[in-house]
Structures are given as C-alpha cells and as structure tokens.
Amino acid sequence: MATPYLPRASQPQPSYHSFYPGDQTTSNPSAYEIQQTQQTNNYITRVRRLILALFLLFAMIISVSMIAWLMLQPRVPIFRVDSLSVSNFTLNDSQLTADFGIKFTVRNPNKRIDLTLDDFKISVSHDRNKLAEKTWNHYVSMKKMSQNGMSIELGTNSSDNCPIKRKTAIGMSREFWSKRAVNLKVKMMVWAKFEAGDWLSKQKFVEVCCNNLEVGFFTSNVTGTLIDGSNDCFARLS
Incomplete structure (x- = not known):
C-alpha cells in the first residue's frame, strides 16, 4: 500500500541582518544635541526681545518729546x-x-x-x-x-x-x-x-x-x- 504524500510543514525562513554601518540610521538625536538646540533658541529669543524692547523705548522717547514740544509750543525769537x-x-x-x-x-x-x-x-x-x-x-x-x-x-x-x-x-x-x-x-x-x-x-x-x-x-x-x-x-x- 502506497504511503500518501504529505506536504512538509512550512518552515520559518531565517532572517538575515546586515552588519554594514551604512545600512542602519539613527533617527533620535542625543540629549546633548537637544540641549544645545534649546539653548540656541533661547538665546535668539532673548536677543529678539531685547531689540524689540529697545525699539519700543526709543519710539516712546520720541513720542514723549514730540508731545512735550506740542504742549510747550516753542515760539520764534x-x-x-x-x-x-x-x-x-x-x-x-x-x-x-x-x-x-x-x-x-x-x-x-x-x-x-x-x-x-x-x-x-x-x-x-x-x-x-x-x-x-x-x-x-x-x-x-x-x-x-x-x-x-x-x-x-x-x-x-x-x-x-x-x-x-x-x-x-x-x-x-x-x-x-x-x-x-x-x-x-x-x-x-x-x-x-x-x-x-x-x-x-x-x-x-x-x-x-x-x-x-x-x-x-x-x-x-x-x-x-x-x-x-x-x-x-x-x-x-x-
């Protein structure tokens, strides 16, 4: 009596990992790089705020001077x-x-x-x-x-x-x-x-x-x- 053919159970194929350095990328920066970026952003923000404050101070001085001269109404000698x-x-x-x-x-x-x-x-x-x-x-x-x-x-x-x-x-x-x-x-x-x-x-x-x-x-x-x-x-x- 002939033995019936039974298919072989599918075996999991082995996975192969590449050991070449260029095949893997690092997507997460290190903690030092994150800290440096935050410090740079904070410095730029402070400089912008300082420039804006100086500009507003200068504009306020000019405005106060103009208003003061209008109130004083200087007359020609x-x-x-x-x-x-x-x-x-x-x-x-x-x-x-x-x-x-x-x-x-x-x-x-x-x-x-x-x-x-x-x-x-x-x-x-x-x-x-x-x-x-x-x-x-x-x-x-x-x-x-x-x-x-x-x-x-x-x-x-x-x-x-x-x-x-x-x-x-x-x-x-x-x-x-x-x-x-x-x-x-x-x-x-x-x-x-x-x-x-x-x-x-x-x-x-x-x-x-x-x-x-x-x-x-x-x-x-x-x-x-x-x-x-x-x-x-x-x-x-x-």
Missing part, C-alpha cells in the same frame, strides 16, 4: 533793529566803501523755554545785492521772557565789503542824490537752541529779515542814520 548807521560812505561805478553799525534787540517770548543763540551770519544789502557780510561768533544765553541788546559793525575790514554790480551802484547813486537816503535791508542767519529743563532741547536755524531800513544822509554826505527809528524784523525757523 523776536528781533528788532534799534539803529543802523552808515559812515565813510563812498560809492563809485562798481565799488562801495562803507562802515555799517547795527544795534538790535532780541527777545525770548517763551514762558517755559530758555534760548541760546550763536554763530550769527549778518549781511546788509540794497534791493537784492549784498553790500557787506560778516560772520559773528557771538554767544547769547537768554532765560524765559528775557531780552538782550547787541551791536555789530560791518565793513570795518576790507573783507566785509562785497563787490557790487555797476547797475546796482548807479541805482543807489540815483536814490542817494534824489532823496538823500538809501533803502537798506539787514538779514541774519542764527543758530538757536531751545531748552526746556535738562533733558528736552531742540536746535534750529533762525532766519531773520529786516526790510525797509531807510538811512538818511541829511547832515553829511558820508554819514547816515536810520530815519524811522526802530524797525521790527520777520523771523522764522529753517
């Missing part, structure tokens, strides 16, 4: 020419020789702000033509609601006098002989510092223009004085 004298007046076709003496008053109209003036640049002109110009390094400190009188001379040095065009000389000569007077203008550019307390300050240039200063030569052909007395000037910040 007031200038007035008290006298303008001309001596040694000689006028040729294209050459003017003269000494100009200017006395003026400046007043600080601010009730809460001190004022400092420095580096005056002053010129005397006829129409739009400069006759003399001078830089005056004069320091003036003015308390609230105070005023100060000053005087300056131009033309005493040859470098003060400015060359003029022949057309200007002819026009001034006609004006002089027709009414024994010339119409002059005084302009100033002044460096000003406004101070409210020890921490709040602002620096600006003040542009001053004094128009229609009529100088009469009634007692002498070479000496003239301001006819209408003192004249107020126009001033603005620039």
Whole structure:
C-alpha cells in the first residue's frame, strides 16, 4: 500500500541582518544635541526681545518729546533793529566803501523755554545785492521772557565789503542824490537752541529779515542814520 504524500510543514525562513554601518540610521538625536538646540533658541529669543524692547523705548522717547514740544509750543525769537548807521560812505561805478553799525534787540517770548543763540551770519544789502557780510561768533544765553541788546559793525575790514554790480551802484547813486537816503535791508542767519529743563532741547536755524531800513544822509554826505527809528524784523525757523 502506497504511503500518501504529505506536504512538509512550512518552515520559518531565517532572517538575515546586515552588519554594514551604512545600512542602519539613527533617527533620535542625543540629549546633548537637544540641549544645545534649546539653548540656541533661547538665546535668539532673548536677543529678539531685547531689540524689540529697545525699539519700543526709543519710539516712546520720541513720542514723549514730540508731545512735550506740542504742549510747550516753542515760539520764534523776536528781533528788532534799534539803529543802523552808515559812515565813510563812498560809492563809485562798481565799488562801495562803507562802515555799517547795527544795534538790535532780541527777545525770548517763551514762558517755559530758555534760548541760546550763536554763530550769527549778518549781511546788509540794497534791493537784492549784498553790500557787506560778516560772520559773528557771538554767544547769547537768554532765560524765559528775557531780552538782550547787541551791536555789530560791518565793513570795518576790507573783507566785509562785497563787490557790487555797476547797475546796482548807479541805482543807489540815483536814490542817494534824489532823496538823500538809501533803502537798506539787514538779514541774519542764527543758530538757536531751545531748552526746556535738562533733558528736552531742540536746535534750529533762525532766519531773520529786516526790510525797509531807510538811512538818511541829511547832515553829511558820508554819514547816515536810520530815519524811522526802530524797525521790527520777520523771523522764522529753517
């Protein structure tokens, strides 16, 4: 009798493991690497917070300063020419020789702000033509609601006098002989510092223009004085 065929039970196949180093990868970093990453992230976060805090502090200081200046409402100093004298007046076709003496008053109209003036640049002109110009390094400190009188001379040095065009000389000569007077203008550019307390300050240039200063030569052909007395000037910040 033949023996029936019985299939062999399936045997589990053996598993083979590779022992090559490149066949296995490590997906979990070590504890040291995790700690280093956390420290770096914390440092970056602190730096960002510090930068943001400094920016907010700077913006707050600027905002407070702007609000304070708006509340204080700083006003432009007031200038007035008290006298303008001309001596040694000689006028040729294209050459003017003269000494100009200017006395003026400046007043600080601010009730809460001190004022400092420095580096005056002053010129005397006829129409739009400069006759003399001078830089005056004069320091003036003015308390609230105070005023100060000053005087300056131009033309005493040859470098003060400015060359003029022949057309200007002819026009001034006609004006002089027709009414024994010339119409002059005084302009100033002044460096000003406004101070409210020890921490709040602002620096600006003040542009001053004094128009229609009529100088009469009634007692002498070479000496003239301001006819209408003192004249107020126009001033603005620039």
